[in-house]
Amino acid sequence: MPSFARGSIAAALFAVCIVLGCAPSSFAIPAFARKYGLPCSACHEAWPKLNVFGQTFKDNGYQLMNDRDSPIWQNPSYWPVAFRNTPNWHRESVNRVAVDVPAGLAEQKIITHGFDLSGMDVLSGGTLYNNISFLLVPSMENTGEFGLESAWVRFDNLLKSPWVNFKFGKFELDNVISEKRIMNLSNLGGAYQIYHFIPAGDSNAFGQLGDNQLGMEWMGHSKNDRSRLSAALLSSNDGSVNLPNANSYAGFFTASQAFDTGKLGVDRFGAYAMFGQAPTFTLNQLGNPFLAVGNKNFSREGAFGLFYLKKLDFSLFFQHGSDNPYLGLSLASNQPLPAGAQSPTWNGGFVETHYTVNPQLIFIQRDEFIRMSKQALPTLPSSLGDVDAYTFSFRWYPIMFSRAGFAIEPEYSLMRQQGMAPVTGTSLSSSSAFIGFDFDF
């Protein structure tokens, strides 16, 4: 090896050692930590994943219940706002993409890669007063499109009971395994597939557990948060404003119980159900849709668990889903169903494993699967739309001061969807490689 190369490697190693050696042992936090003076690791296994204390804090309406929750205790210069963004490099690969050729359409493997940006979340949350909490998240896509990801007010501990809390506005469904706190950020790995799954040919975009929804929620929990219950009434708009589907509603219900398992940790398991109606067609005026009608039923139900074995933990999630045949076939409900049409049903879930070395280093892997058990038409291939996905990553928080957080996250994700190739109808395979610099302050 040439001496200059050896020198360069030595210099690089030295630089890495300096960076590692100088990295202070640290603790995160944006807005809530600034308010309470707690390290981010108090509420997060490794941010953004909550630990049992953070879940209790959230369920108390972003309150520690230590008499200093009202903003009147804060220095007037305190501003309950944090920002989050992730500059990154990523590589996306899809084995079959439809491309134009002289003979028409053909499939081709497409790989894209380069430096990129995530969108930006402005996270503003806390309390307006004792037992009145709020969250407002103006969110900007990386294209510049702006929207309100969350906007709600919550009345906490009504009747002086932790069992009586009401939330109004646009909010994340009460998923203990929160997709908003997912540890992965790549195009494929940055979402739980089952939280957004729709069978091939289905038009029902309104039963997605992962999307924030508009509505109201009652939530109750025991003082130590071991028992949790919630019920929400939602507009079936998938969070869209101005009542695009004015007269359709959905309900989301969940219950869970945690157990103190001594040295292993606090384990939790629970169940959930989402039942609702969604429109199948629109009434038009001068060619423009103005009211979605023809509601038909859908349902999602399942179970979940969080199991801790000291530093190792598993998040398990299972779902059984079903849509009305009209939704499954994207057919207006004032049209006759084809012969043999039936409700598409499926089962799916994931197992996500974390190994938390310490609050500054966590390894993550996730297996996901979705299997169609019944297609909307019996003539369709039984495996059409089946999904398999795998994600592996780790997050390292080299500098995480008490008022900001920074994580480096390399990640690799794979996904295969059966029968979804656009031209040949064979399986579609995709992969994401990603390294992001995730920071909030």
Added chain:
Amino acid sequence: MRKRSITWSLLLSAAVVFAFSAACWAQVTQYDEEQRMNMESHIGKLTGHATAGEPLYRRFCIGCHGPIGDGEGENAQWIDPKPRNFTLGIFKCRSTPTGTLPTDEDLYDTIGRGLVNSNMPRWFPLSDQDRADLIAYVKHFSPRFAKEKPGSVLQIPPEPPVTEERVKAGQEVFRHTECWKCHGVTGRANGPSADTLTDDFNRPIKPFNFHDGTRFKCGETDRDLYRIFMTGLDSTPMPSFADNLKPEEAWDLVMYLRSLQPMNTPEKAIAKKLGLKPINPNAAAQPQTK
């Protein structure tokens, strides 16, 4: 030339002695640290271990209490009251006499309960084992826990029934023990000494306002209140009255103090019925008449 070599020899010898001493001191410190990391806590059937508590401490507590437990964490500068310095082994909330170490149960309860009017939250969502492990690690910071035993636990007699006489008698206890000097004649933390109080570290400290909230620094039950003034809050101006009050007088005082709080209690109803007026500090200086 010879003088210079002697000087150099002396300097070299001093350096060797210094280095040797430093090495020995470091070894002793290391040895002490290892010994202290064997610290345990015992809460009921639970046994906590300092080694298991260390990562928990680093996760939850270090931001305020600091890496060496001296209360100088990175957030300490923004916090009032300041975080506890564990290295001194002095704790406010105890069931043991003033000046003695608390029991493991005392520390365990404090972590679970949090400390009202401070930044210390309730950590009871943590598992019982985690809290026990944390106690062991907190104890390891102070050499006192390796050398001393906790004091004997205060015996609290059963609470007597609430009566008009007891509430009135409690007010008299409040007067003659001069609680009003700090807490004020109406218990609103505005006594003549209130603005001059400092803790053992010469930091300003406010007395408790009985009209503000339902929780006390070390609990919220009648027994907790009894315990607070019979054991005192070490490192604060709040003394122990164990030598000054008989148990029945202490219960009388509890009942009077309950009549001041912003909640509907039998004591408050009695005080209202009696038309109990705030004590007169000037009268307090007068000799009692029979």
